[in-house]
Amino acid sequence: MQKTTKELIDGQALSKLQYTTFFVCFVMNILDGMDVMVISYCASAIASSWQVGPEELGMVFSSGLAGMMIGAMFLAPFADHIGRKRMILISAFLMGASVLMTAWSQTITQLIFLRFLSGIGIGSMLASTATLTAEYAPDRKKDFWVSFVLSGYPVGAVITGMVSANVVPEYGWAVMFILAGLASFICLPLIYFLLAESIYYYLKKQPKGALHLVNKILGRMEHVALDSLPEIELKSSGIPVNKLLNKEYSMPTLQLWTALFMAFGCLYFLLSWIPKLTEATGLSMSLAIYAGTVFNMGAFFGIISQGYISSRMGIKRTVALFLGITGILMATFKMFIGSNTLLFVIGLLGFTLQGGFVGLYVVAARIYPTEFRTTGLGWAIGVGRLGGVIGPALGGVLIGIGLSMAENFMIFSIPVILAGLITFYLASTKLS
Known part of the structure; x- marks a missing residue:
């Protein structure tokens, strides 16, 4: 009897494709940490430059977090329809564009709006990378790999802090947003060329050529190809x-x-x-x-x-x-x-x-x-x-x-x- 995809993933050693998937998702969470924390590291410089008080900065911080909530609850679920990889690409582009544009914001209102947009991308990225990691990790190591990917978030915050400590006093806060935005854009080819789509997405949605796409991924993982698509691999969530x-x-x-x-x-x-x-x-x-x-x-x-x-x-x-x-x-x-x-x-x-x-x-x-x-x-x-x-x-x-x-x-x-x-x-x- 042909093994299910779950049995194939759980029963064999991790492949190069899986390690690559975990690594790219880890890098995406580094970007998440960078884009969340860049505003905190620049807050003092912005307050000094624009002569704004802590109440207004609090609204800026909260707008980004509100965007993350919207992104996680309402944008990320579209990954079930268009694929995890596509959603990660969309999230990275949204993060890069909004963070980059923040460097040229002139008012608190503009800053609040752009932080809200970047928050939507950040929230969607977190949910999508965690889901993709869970779907490529074997059950016995799932908790470790999901935690590892999520640990990219504080790594990104650390990198941003180290760079900010040198850049902000010397070149100003806007340069930090330019650097953070460009980092997201630079990673778009990394996502496109190295990240594999979720096998479970193909099995659930079964788009045209799904069997070929699944077997292509299984081949890269050095697993036996499927003879046919199962009738039900993952139930639709309703x-x-x-x-x-x-x-x-x-x-x-x-x-x-x-x-x-x-x-x-x-x-x-x-x-x-x-x-x-x-x-x-x-x-x-x-x-x-x-x-x-x-x-x-x-x-x-x-x-x-x-x-x-x-x-x-x-x-x-x-x-x-x-x-x-x-x-x-x-x-x-x-x-x-x-x-x-x-x-x-x-x-x-x-x-x-x-x-x-x-x-x-x-x-x-x-x-x-x-x-x-x-x-x-x-x-x-x-x-x-x-x-x-x-x-x-x-x-x-x-x-x-x-x-x-x-x-x-x-x-x-x-x-x-x-x-x-x-x-x-x-x-x-x-x-x-």
């Missing part, structure tokens, strides 16, 4: 959202949404405001930018470590531990201001907060059955992003009324601790 709130899933769904909302709010408050807040403590602009870089460098190691620890401790306990430590560090942040350990603590915050945050994606993927897992994950991210929209805007208001860095950190420690507790007590038998 599950209404209320499935997430039926008797079995209502409690874990609401708990997950609440935890993600709070974690998103805290994370994006820190991502958006760390450079400017640390500058307010007396650090130079360059060192303030490096604070954001250290935060995201810690995130890369935190994401990888969380995946390793979760496989031994269980995902609920690991996420709760990471988020709980984050809350304690934020609540006691005042102790470290002015000391030599400040940058180390910021890196540790990146390690624990982003490690725990990415763990919530794993929680979402495990709670729901295959029949509506995509719907569950998409809505969890969408609801969580509302917290990401509110967090930076609230931070702008709090800074605007004169609260100190330590006071802001103490306020935002509350939701992240609550997110950890909610995750620990999440009512699902599918989690340990």
Whole structure:
């Protein structure tokens, strides 16, 4: 009997095509991190140049996050109709064009609009690359490879921070947006020539020549060709959202949404405001930018470590531990201001907060059955992003009324601790 595609992928060693797919998706998430964080690293320079206050900058940050929510919930699903590769190409082009045009923006309104557009591309890119990676990774290594691809996000943020520290003080903030936009355009050929379309997309949609296209990919993976297309490989998703709130899933769904909302709010408050807040403590602009870089460098190691620890401790306990430590560090942040350990603590915050945050994606993927897992994950991210929209805007208001860095950190420690507790007590038998 002919093996299914799933059995072929799960039963053999990874091929060059799969490694290439993971690498390209990793690079695309590096671009994601670059395009999200470039505004944060340039915020002080923009505020100084345009004479704008923290409330207006908060709206700029939030507009990008609102775009990410729209992109993840409403643009990315079109990948099921046009293919994952095409959607990744569209996302990269949208990111590159909007980020590049930002360099020539003249008003806050233009900046808000362009950040919203780039956010749509960023949100769609994240969802599309994670999906494509999951569909090419064997089950036994799926969690690792998806986490690896997502870890490209903080890598991009680190690269942007290092470049910004040298470029912004010397050449101005607009040059950073030119560089970030060009990076996306340069990667378009990388996507087109190296990235393979998802086999599962061909099997689900079965466009003209699908069997030939599938066998061409299987050949590159050194797998046996299919004799014919299966009648059903993946069922079409027509599950209404209320499935997430039926008797079995209502409690874990609401708990997950609440935890993600709070974690998103805290994370994006820190991502958006760390450079400017640390500058307010007396650090130079360059060192303030490096604070954001250290935060995201810690995130890369935190994401990888969380995946390793979760496989031994269980995902609920690991996420709760990471988020709980984050809350304690934020609540006691005042102790470290002015000391030599400040940058180390910021890196540790990146390690624990982003490690725990990415763990919530794993929680979402495990709670729901295959029949509506995509719907569950998409809505969890969408609801969580509302917290990401509110967090930076609230931070702008709090800074605007004169609260100190330590006071802001103490306020935002509350939701992240609550997110950890909610995750620990999440009512699902599918989690340990």
